[in-house]
Amino acid sequence: MxxxxxxxxxxxxxxxxxxTPDPALLYLTVAHREALAGLSYSILSRKGFVVLTGDAGTGKTTLLSRIFQSIPSTRALFSVVLNPTLTPSEFLELALLDFGIEDIPASKAQRLVLLERFLTEAYRKQQVPVLVVDEAHKLSPEVMEEIRLLSNFELAESKLLQIVLAGQTELGALLNRVDLRQLKQRIAVRLAIHPLSxxxxxxxxxxxxxxxxxxxxxxxxxxxxxxxxxxxxxxxxxxxxxxxxxxxxxxxxxxxxxxxxxxxxxxxxxxxxxxxxxxxxxxxxxxxxxxxVDRSAKAPDAANGLPTASGYRTAHGTEPLSLPLSGPGTVPTLERYETNATKPxxxxxxxxxxxxxxxxxxx
Structure with missing residues (x-):
């Protein structure tokens, strides 16, 4: 053949x-568009912690790919961690490297000083640094605690680092652990995507x-x-x-x-x-x-950030979705599909x- x-x-x-991902074949449902708008708005509005959940294969990475392409580097700087099995030290090092920070010192204290300088300079340039963690449901509690500590970088009026945790629905159970309650309390926006009807x-x-x-x-x-x-x-x-x-x-x-x-x-x-x-x-x-999918029914955590018809819910009420859902320069890459090969x-x-x-x- x-x-x-x-x-x-x-x-x-x-x-x-x-x-194989092909941007030319991209199809977004209304629910995907709502989640995309909520994710974009949360990042550019410096909401802090954002959680995106969905079953395997429903399009989480598709949405993240679109975000990477739709927000120009003059507005946001992305560091993407795809390996959830790192140690806390390795996680911090990889996050710094993907932000483009070079000559990373061995000392954690010196690494944090270096990161703070980077975040402060980005804020001065009106850029939004975003740390994106895919497959976050596989993170260890120790790495989760490291991520929580990174969210401490802030000014009186704004968060310096935006953090997006994307993972399967098991991520919710992980965040419900007693030892992670401080991290859960910092989540400003929760978004969820669902299978196709x-x-x-x-x-x-x-x-x-x-x-x-x-x-x-x-x-x-x-x-x-x-x-x-x-x-x-x-x-x-x-x-x-x-x-x-x-x-x-x-x-x-x-x-x-x-x-x-x-x-x-x-x-x-x-x-x-x-x-x-x-x-x-x-x-x-x-x-x-x-x-x-009954979109009129409230999901169990609807009050904590799921998209609605008029916007998305946060800990501070419903806010409108004001970003464009399509247009020049907003074509994302598709999700990295993984499936069993055709059987012999x-x-x-x-x-x-x-x-x-x-x-x-x-x-």
Missing amino acids: DDNMYHQFFGLQKEPFSM LSDVHHYIQHRWQKAGATQPHPFHPDAVNRIAQVSRGIPRLVNAICDNALTLAYGEGNKDIGTAEIAEVASDLDLLDSHSRAPQAGQSPGADPMR SLLARLANKLRGSRSTQYI
Whole structure:
């Protein structure tokens, strides 16, 4: 098979559901846009501590990537820590290095003096230093305490260092530890993102198909898309994995129509079938939306920073979202998708089908 795989077969210019991030295929739901606006506003308003949570694969890193690209370096300076398994000393060193601070001394006291000088100079230049910690739910309590101490850098009227903790929903449990209560009390804004609704999954697939340069409608039957939403539980990373594998299988069979049978086969090979993703049972309302997110319901921590229709909640009340959600220079990089590779059984069957199928003209 050539590198184009199913591109020519389906009339595409690129893979619409690649695991590799592609800014041209970005799709943001209303909830993602609300979280993005809240994150941007919190940083530029120097709110201090911000927490962003969401299940794995729902788009946290997508939002962070967009923030990095949408806020110019004249407004904000970012230090990004992606490794949550560091010691407190290593964490501080990496944070300094990513801010561009060189010749870091061995002494912690001297490192903190160096950081304070950097933060004060940035404030003088009206720049906002932002420390972003991804995978924060994996941080040790010791590193969490180090982060809390870094938030002590402040002036009478403003925080000198903005800190964004991004992680899976387990981050909430970590912050509820008794020994981290002082850190929790300093959180000014909490933001959360959720899986795609059933309607979102339909729009997501259509959007990415069109952005991939399609010259014909996508091959997924509406019932197949419904099944994708159920099996993936609305997680974009899994939607991509299912769709990409289904297209590869259909290409190998010379089939331009993908139904629920193909989705079930792919889902089985990706080991995604469980009690939460079974096919609808007889008698289930056909109009039911199994992936719908009730946006009118209050989340357990809604009073502590979740986005609302008019803004986001903080410890000091609801504040408006005033930043643009789109425009020149605001295209982010996509989330780094990580998923299990196609199982050998699927690849083996695909190879056999390609050798004997009527689609060999596309190989």
